[in-house]
Amino acid sequence: MLTFIAILFLLAVLMVFRMPIAFAMGLVGFFGLAAQLGLRPALAVLERTFYDTSSSFILVAIPLFILMAELLTAGDVTRRAIIACQSWIGHVKGGLAMATVGASVLLAALVGSSTASTAAMSASAFPEMRRHNYSDRLAAAVVSVGGTLAVVVPPSIVLVVYGVLTETSIGKLFIAGIVPGLLTAAGLAVVIKVIAHTTDQAPRGARFEAKKALLDSRHVIPMAMLMVAVIGAIYAGIASPSEAAALGVMGSLIIVLFQRSLSFAAFNQSVSGAIRATVMIVTIVACSAIFANYLAFTRITQNMLEFVATTDLPPAAIMGIIILALLVMGMFMDQLAILSLAMPLAFPIAMALEYNPVWFGIVVTKTVEIGLLTPPLGLNAYVAAAQTGVPLRTIFRGILPFLGMELIVLLLLICFPQVTLFLPDFMTR
Numbered sequence: 001m002l003t004f005i006a007i008l009f010l011l012a013v014l015m016v017f018r019m020p021i022a023f024a025m026g027l028v029g030f031f032g033l034a035a036q037l038g039l040r041p042a043l044a045v046l047e048r049t050f051y052d053t054s055s056s057f058i059l060v061a062i063p064l065f066i067l068m069a070e071l072l073t074a075g076d077v078t079r080r081a082i083i084a085c086q087s088w089i090g091h092v093k094g095g096l097a098m099a100t101v102g103a104s105v106l107l108a109a110l111v112g113s114s115t116a117s118t119a120a121m122s123a124s125a126f127p128e129m130r131r132h133n134y135s136d137r138l139a140a141a142v143v144s145v146g147g148t149l150a151v152v153v154p155p156s157i158v159l160v161v162y163g164v165l166t167e168t169s170i171g172k173l174f175i176a177g178i179v180p181g182l183l184t185a186a187g188l189a190v191v192i193k194v195i196a197h198t199t200d201q202a203p204r205g206a207r208f209e210a211k212k213a214l215l216d217s218r219h220v221i222p223m224a225m226l227m228v229a230v231i232g233a234i235y236a237g238i239a240s241p242s243e244a245a246a247l248g249v250m251g252s253l254i255i256v257l258f259q260r261s262l263s264f265a266a267f268n269q270s271v272s273g274a275i276r277a278t279v280m281i282v283t284i285v286a287c288s289a290i291f292a293n294y295l296a297f298t299r300i301t302q303n304m305l306e307f308v309a310t311t312d313l314p315p316a317a318i319m320g321i322i323i324l325a326l327l328v329m330g331m332f333m334d335q336l337a338i339l340s341l342a343m344p345l346a347f348p349i350a351m352a353l354e355y356n357p358v359w360f361g362i363v364v365t366k367t368v369e370i371g372l373l374t375p376p377l378g379l380n381a382y383v384a385a386a387q388t389g390v391p392l393r394t395i396f397r398g399i400l401p402f403l404g405m406e407l408i409v410l411l412l413l414i415c416f417p418q419v420t421l422f423l424p425d426f427m428t429r
Contacts, residue, residue, distance in 0.1 A: 007032045026287030032294040053286040063278040064245030068252045070270035075256035081106045084220045087213035093204045094196025097142045100125040104146030108153035118147025118380045122387030135201035140390040141398025144380045151369040153181035165343045168357045170241040171234045172424040187405040226251040288340035315353045330371010362420045370406045
């Protein structure tokens with residue numbers, strides 16, 4: 001136990017000194033294995049774990065989904081999505097903010113990363129809302145909370161990583177994320193509507209013109225059809241997530257070439273960005289496996305399971321403790337880092353309590369999403385502040401109403417698992 005405490009202390013020290021979470025977990029996992037088994041066995045475990053994890057076929061989906069996102073983003077889809085959504089609902093009071101949420105749903109289906117989505121929306125949607133006299137508090141809050149949709153809306157990279165770490169069906173996770181993602185977007189729109197009608201933070205936009213709305217939508221419709229094709233192929237069982245990702249890359253390349261919105265330099269940047277992101281994610285997954293191996297050899301996981309089996313706490317209380325821990329971690333860390341740290345312990349506990357792994361994955365990702373908004377150190381608020389220049393205190397004040405809505409959606413997902421599971425259940429019929 002003293003060795004385990006020392007290993008945790010070393011992990012905390014490395015994180016305080018800003019060592020990347022993947023390397024910190026890999027190092028402490030290796031040091032723990034060396035202390036537990038000796039140097040040579042630890043090296044053998046390190047070699048085997050890294051090879052087995054990084055050569056997993058399902059990881060092929062990660063670079064393909066990221067490349068699809070990079071290609072469509074480089075093709076100016078983000079700005080066009082905002083313009084299209086604004087043309088349809090921008091004329092109502094608060095419509096531009098709701099259009100930003102709609103564009104965030106489309107962007108979530110592209111980038112798969114909450115912080116990246118927030119940065120993109122801050123750069124494109126925030127100036128548009130400011131130009132239409134929206135308050136900085138509401139505009140910055142909307143781009144912050146809209147960015148969190150990328151955590152749940154498929155094809156989410158967070159769900160892929162969760163599926164790899166826990167050996168859960170990624171296809172079912174993607175399908176399970178559809179309803180919670182749309183439910184969250186609808187909740188955000190309701191909060192915006194209430195704010196628009198009770199305060200002066202959201203003015204009415206220009207009058208609706210059907211011809212202009214149709215014209216602005218022509219570039220976004222192919223992308224929306226591609227998203228439906230990718231998710232539909234997985235849902236219908238026609239393609240695995242990796243095959244659907246390959247279909248998405250081919251479709252996105254055809255779209256941007258047909259629209260003539262992708263230069264050769266932008267294509268090179270897209271491929272380079274996909275490679276960098278993939279290497280980071282695979283490293284996190286592999287180093288998390290090393291840390292999980294250390295936990296297994298020290299019987300920490302087994303001891304936790306035995307505690308859960310013998311404790312008088314009801315399963316709901318244990319689930320509440322897990323959710324609270326994830327919320328706290330979300331104040332300080334990126335979503336992938338949270339998964340890699342928490343799942344080696346939290347997932348076996350959830351399975352011992354006989355929770356559905358797909359439902360648990362959606363609840364975990366939704367909880368991580370909320371943590372990215374929680375004061376005092378919600379990462380999305382920091383990203384929005386850096387991009388927009390709006391003070392953090394102002395952004396957090398604007399986020400609070402949305403935070404209440406996010407917690408309501410989380411409670412709905414916990415209390416009514418079928419909200420998450422009814423679509424995946426149809427896949428098996």
